[in-house]
Amino acid sequence: xxxxxxxxxIYIALILLAVICLLPFALMMINATRTGxxxxxxxxxxxxxxxxxxxxxxxxxxxxxxGMLNSVSVALPSTLLTSYFxxxxxxxxxxxxxxxxxxxxxxxxxxxMIPGQLSLIGFYDLITNLGMIDTYWPLILPAVASPGVVxxxxxxxxxxxxxxxVEAARIDGATEIHIFHKIILPLMSPGIATMAIGxxxxxxxxxxxxxxxxxxxxxxxxxxxxxxxxxxQDITRNQGAIYLAVAISVIPILIAFAFLSKYIIGxxxxxxxxx
Amino acid sequence: MASETKVKKKKKKNLNNTGYLxxxxxxxVFLIFNVYPVLRTLYLSFTDYKGFGDAxxxxxxxxxxxxxxxxxxxxxxxTAKIWGVNIVLQLGLALLLTIxxxxxxxxxxxxxxxxxxxxxxxxxxxTSVAFLFKTLLDWRYGTINQMLMGIGMMKNPVDWLGSPxxxxxxxxxxxxxxxxxNSFIMLMAGVQxxxxxxxxxxxxxxxxxxxxxxxxxxxxxxxxxxYVGITSLIGGLQMFDLPFLISGGTGGKPSGSTQTVVMYLYxxxxxxxxxxFASAIAYxxxxxxxxxxxxxxxxxxxxxxxxxx
Numbered sequence: 001x002x003x004x005x006x007x008x009x010i011y012i013a014l015i016l017l018a019v020i021c022l023l024p025f026a027l028m029m030i031n032a033t034r035t036g037x038x039x040x041x042x043x044x045x046x047x048x049x050x051x052x053x054x055x056x057x058x059x060x061x062x063x064x065x066x067g068m069l070n071s072v073s074v075a076l077p078s079t080l081l082t083s084y085f086x087x088x089x090x091x092x093x094x095x096x097x098x099x100x101x102x103x104x105x106x107x108x109x110x111x112x113m114i115p116g117q118l119s120l121i122g123f124y125d126l127i128t129n130l131g132m133i134d135t136y137w138p139l140i141l142p143a144v145a146s147p148g149v150v151x152x153x154x155x156x157x158x159x160x161x162x163x164x165x166v167e168a169a170r171i172d173g174a175t176e177i178h179i180f181h182k183i184i185l186p187l188m189s190p191g192i193a194t195m196a197i198g199x200x201x202x203x204x205x206x207x208x209x210x211x212x213x214x215x216x217x218x219x220x221x222x223x224x225x226x227x228x229x230x231x232x233q234d235i236t237r238n239q240g241a242i243y244l245a246v247a248i249s250v251i252p253i254l255i256a257f258a259f260l261s262k263y264i265i266g267x268x269x270x271x272x273x274x275x
Numbered sequence: 276m277a278s279e280t281k282v283k284k285k286k287k288k289n290l291n292n293t294g295y296l297x298x299x300x301x302x303x304v305f306l307i308f309n310v311y312p313v314l315r316t317l318y319l320s321f322t323d324y325k326g327f328g329d330a331x332x333x334x335x336x337x338x339x340x341x342x343x344x345x346x347x348x349x350x351x352x353x354t355a356k357i358w359g360v361n362i363v364l365q366l367g368l369a370l371l372l373t374i375x376x377x378x379x380x381x382x383x384x385x386x387x388x389x390x391x392x393x394x395x396x397x398x399x400x401x402t403s404v405a406f407l408f409k410t411l412l413d414w415r416y417g418t419i420n421q422m423l424m425g426i427g428m429m430k431n432p433v434d435w436l437g438s439p440x441x442x443x444x445x446x447x448x449x450x451x452x453x454x455x456x457n458s459f460i461m462l463m464a465g466v467q468x469x470x471x472x473x474x475x476x477x478x479x480x481x482x483x484x485x486x487x488x489x490x491x492x493x494x495x496x497x498x499x500x501x502y503v504g505i506t507s508l509i510g511g512l513q514m515f516d517l518p519f520l521i522s523g524g525t526g527g528k529p530s531g532s533t534q535t536v537v538m539y540l541y542x543x544x545x546x547x548x549x550x551x552f553a554s555a556i557a558y559x560x561x562x563x564x565x566x567x568x569x570x571x572x573x574x575x576x577x578x579x580x581x582x583x584x
Contacts, residue, residue: 007381014375014383017368018392021452025395027418028407040416043425089301096294104298111309113505113568117513117537118561121544121554122315123308138308145305176293205400207516212545223402230523242410249403257398261391264398268457269464 025250032244039239050240057241064248066218067225074136074210074221075203078143082199083192085144090153091184094161105154108147124212134215143203149195156191157184194267197260201253222249320554330551337555347556349531350539351563353443357518357535358511360447361454366503368451369458373496374488377466379474390463393456401453405520408449412436436521439532446518446533450511458503465499466492501575505568512564513537536560 031039034048058064093101127138161184169179185192207223214220220228226249229242257264320337324330341347372393376383396404411419414434423429435445469491477487515537518527525542527534536556544553 003380007383010375010381010383014372014385014389017372018389021392021396021456024407024411027411031410031418039418043418043421085300085304089298092294092297096290096297098291098294098298101294104302107305107310111305113509114313115509115513115561115564117540118316118557119309119312120316120540121319121550121557122312122317124544125315125319125550126308126312142304142308145301145309147305147309150301176290176297180297201398205402207400207402223400226400226402226406227520229406230520239410239413239416242406246403246406246410250399253398253400254395257391257395261394265390265394265460268394268460269467 025254028243028247028250031240032247034240036239036241039243048240051244054240054244057238058245058248061241061245062217062225062228064222064225064245067220067222067249068252070219071204071222074139075200077140078203079196079200081140081143082146082149083196086146086149086153086195087185087188087192088180089150090157090188091180093150093154094157095163095166108151111147112151120208120212123209127213133213134219136219138213139203139206139210139221143199146199149199152195153188153191157188160187160191194263197263198267201264204253316554316557319551320558322551324550324554326548326550333551337552338559340552341555341559346531346534347536347539347559350527350534350536351560353527353532354512354514354535357443357447357450357514357533358508360444361450361511362504362507364448364451365455365458365507366500368455369462369503372455372459373462373466374484374492376463377474377492378484379471379478380484386463390456390460393459395456396453397457399453401516402520404449404453405517408445409436409521412445437529439530442522442529442533446521449517449521450514454507458507461499461503462496465496469495497575501572504571504575508567508571509564512560512567515541 026045027043030045030047032054033051034044035050035053038048038050092098093105123138127133130138132138165183166179169183174182205223206221207227210221210224211227214224217225217228226245229245319330321332321334322330323333323336372389375381376386376389411417412435414420414432414437417432417435419435420429420432424432433441435441473491473495474487477491482490514535518533518535519525519538519541522528522533525534525538525546527538537560540553540556540560543549543556
């Protein structure tokens with residue numbers, strides 16, 4: 001009996017914690033439908049009727065869909081580059097015993113531990129010298145080299161690759177790149193999928209790097225655009241609009257999470273590898 | 276016979292070349308965009324570079340300036356405070372949840388759904404989280420003050436983000452809110468890696484919950500706790516987005532109480548163009564992270580050498 005009571009109390013606590021995780025998002029969506037003065041006066045869990053007005057204020061302030069499009073045009077190619085080239089590098093490190101293999105593997109582990117701020121200034125300096133400021137190149141190209149993803153995929157491949165499979169394909173006369181495309185990529189696809197989701201979210205949410213590299217407002221990615229709300233002074237009049245703008249930036253991720261949560265959580269459990 | 280080995284050798288050499296070819300795109304981009312910037316920052320930290328013109332060698336001047344700069348130390352103190360409170364909440368909560376969900380007596384169900392809900396805040400961009408809470412926590416018009424006053428927990432509104440006594444801790448709590456689900460998932464994965472036999476054997480032997488925790492769960496979770504701790508330290512000491520956006524700039528309002536080291540670095544690197552100095556800040560912070568990672572490693576493994584998994 002005591003166990004039953006305790007168990008119920010545990011469930012209540014767990015549900016309460018879940019509410020704390022969700023409540024800010026719920027308030028955000030409700031407040032997005034209310035007028036500024038309403039929000040200021042009191043809070044409620046009943047949606048208001050000012051969604052359209054708030055939307056007009058938001059769209060008068062900036063073009064959020066443009067920001068979304070910009071974010072997609074950075075995050076999508078980055079994710080594809082990370083996935084393909086990390087898989088290729090991981091395969092090379094596992095399958096071919098070339099000179100320097102060990103050195104590369106060790107360097108990858110070292111660079112996984114090096115904090116990003118160490119390269120921030122040098123990176124900006126490099127991009128300036130390459131004349132790539134205010135372009136998407138420096139946000140996309142570096143994705144070819146993601147040490148964390150190569151590390152994870154190498155572990156993944158070591159666990160799942162049977163060299164005999166590759167040998168058999170070689171005897172049949174398949175070229176090495178053909179083997180990679182037809183046998184290895186499908187074999188690695190679950191591992192690649194988990195890493196790709198992480199890479200996409202990381203790129204989608206990235207703020208600091210686009211902040212220092214992009215100057216033109218029409219090139220701003222979503223986080224940089226949202227951050228420009230800081231310059232809107234009259235918070236009283238705009239609160240409903242601010243909530244709506246933030247809600248619009250959050251909803252795509254919420255929808256994606258509803259479908260992909262298994263993979264996302266799998267990727268954290270699997271190796272605990274960042275990005 | 277001899278020619279056959281030769282053919283084999285040649286084939287092996289070709290395969291090695293394929294290996295080089297496959298790893299080449301990664302290595303080239305890695306050298307350009309990862310390795311070079313780190314070395315370039317190191318080089319600039321020994322110069323008086325202003326972001327344009329020539330970089331003139333200035334020896335260790337930037338480093339001595341960083342070490343004597345009380346605002347750098349204040350920023351480091353702020354960062355440590357914000358991260359420290361955050362990690363206690365984040366790991367404490369994650370550990371508690373791990374104990375609850377791994378308890379074989381209570382058999383709590385719904386791990387999948389709870390895990391997903393707890394993880395959700397981590398998925399949202401820090402920029403969106405910052406604006407959401409900035410608006411919710413607004414002193415006069417914010418929903419959180421209205422709620423707390425509505426249920427009678429407070430009489431007067433609290434200026435959460437406007438006073439140095441609360442602002443840094445509010446950021447700690449928001450960070451913990453964002454990250455405890457992530458830590459929980461990792462710890463839970465660690466527990467699921469522990470064979471159930473241990474727990475069942477302990478239950479048969481009549482070991483209490485506390486004993487199971489200290490003698491089985493904790494020791495076996497040590498490597499993963501260390502991993503969570505160190506990655507959180509590396510990420511936490513680089514905290515930027517949340518305090519930068521909540522306080523509205525690199526100044527760390529109110530009265531510099533939320534200015535983190537990377538905000539301080541950003542101020543010199545990108546606002547006042549003292550690039551050499553900013554580079555030195557980056558390396559001093561790196562040295563500090565390194566020292567603390569080693570201490571953390573030693574603290575968790577110090578007594579039992581050779582147990583490192």
